[in-house]
Amino acid sequence: MQINKLIGGLFVAGAIALFIPYTILTIIFEYPDILRQDTATILTKFHEGGNRLIWTWFAFAITGIPLLPAYILLGQKLEAKSPLMRTATTIGVIGLVVQMVGLLRWTFVVPILANTFVASTDEPTKAAAMVAFKTIHQFGGVILGEHLGQLFTIAWTVMVSLSFAKLKVFPKWVNGLGFVSSFIYLLAQAELFATVMPGFPVWDLAGFIGSTLWLVWLIILGVMLTKKRNQNF
Numbered sequence: 001m002q003i004n005k006l007i008g009g010l011f012v013a014g015a016i017a018l019f020i021p022y023t024i025l026t027i028i029f030e031y032p033d034i035l036r037q038d039t040a041t042i043l044t045k046f047h048e049g050g051n052r053l054i055w056t057w058f059a060f061a062i063t064g065i066p067l068l069p070a071y072i073l074l075g076q077k078l079e080a081k082s083p084l085m086r087t088a089t090t091i092g093v094i095g096l097v098v099q100m101v102g103l104l105r106w107t108f109v110v111p112i113l114a115n116t117f118v119a120s121t122d123e124p125t126k127a128a129a130m131v132a133f134k135t136i137h138q139f140g141g142v143i144l145g146e147h148l149g150q151l152f153t154i155a156w157t158v159m160v161s162l163s164f165a166k167l168k169v170f171p172k173w174v175n176g177l178g179f180v181s182s183f184i185y186l187l188a189q190a191e192l193f194a195t196v197m198p199g200f201p202v203w204d205l206a207g208f209i210g211s212t213l214w215l216v217w218l219i220i221l222g223v224m225l226t227k228k229r230n231q232n233f
Contacts, residue, residue: 102145
């Protein structure tokens with residue numbers, strides 16, 4: 001029962017902690033809409049944000065850390081009853097780590113490019129900074145953070161929900177919410193393909209709705225775990 005409370009508390013803490021810097025970024029940096037603007041605008045606005053913006057991105061990158069032990073402890077608790085959980089744990093941890101790595105580019109790489117772009121009066125240097133930003137954004141952001149990170153998180157959610165359904169430890173609607181949020185979150189992958197294939201069909205709200213539902217599911221899961229009294233779970 002104590003381990004249930006610990007896992008549940010970590011899920012709730014991780015989900016809420018992620019939501020706070022994300023909300024701040026929407027206010028002070030117009031995230032994620034800012035990413036649809038031209039590179040010069042992004043770098044200029046980032047530079048104007050100063051250290052406060054850099055620290056906010058750092059917080060956004062590391063506040064998901066409580067989820068790492070939560071994933072591991074949940075996997076250890078259920079892997080004997082559901083072999084799928086061992087694979088799910090590995091995939092989930094990898095997903096969290098690559099998302100953190102992708103987000104940390106805003107703390108340790110983008111500030112240098114933004115400062116170079118704004119401070120330089122040389123057009124070739126400005127152009128080089130923009131090309132470098134586009135490159136690191138596609139690799140660290142699109143490939144690592146959004147593509148692999150989100151896909152692995154979706155896979156973890158689906159496998160965990162399947163395990164819960166098999167073990168019948170939570171109401172069906174909880175498992176259903178896990179599946180629904182995963183499906184909608186998966187649709188957000190279309191926006192990534194659109195970055196290299198213009199005209200690729202995109203549902204702009206898929207990322208926001210999918211990630212929000214996923215965080216809600218995570219909080220619900222955490223709360224239910226803290227209240228779980230079943231000795232077999």
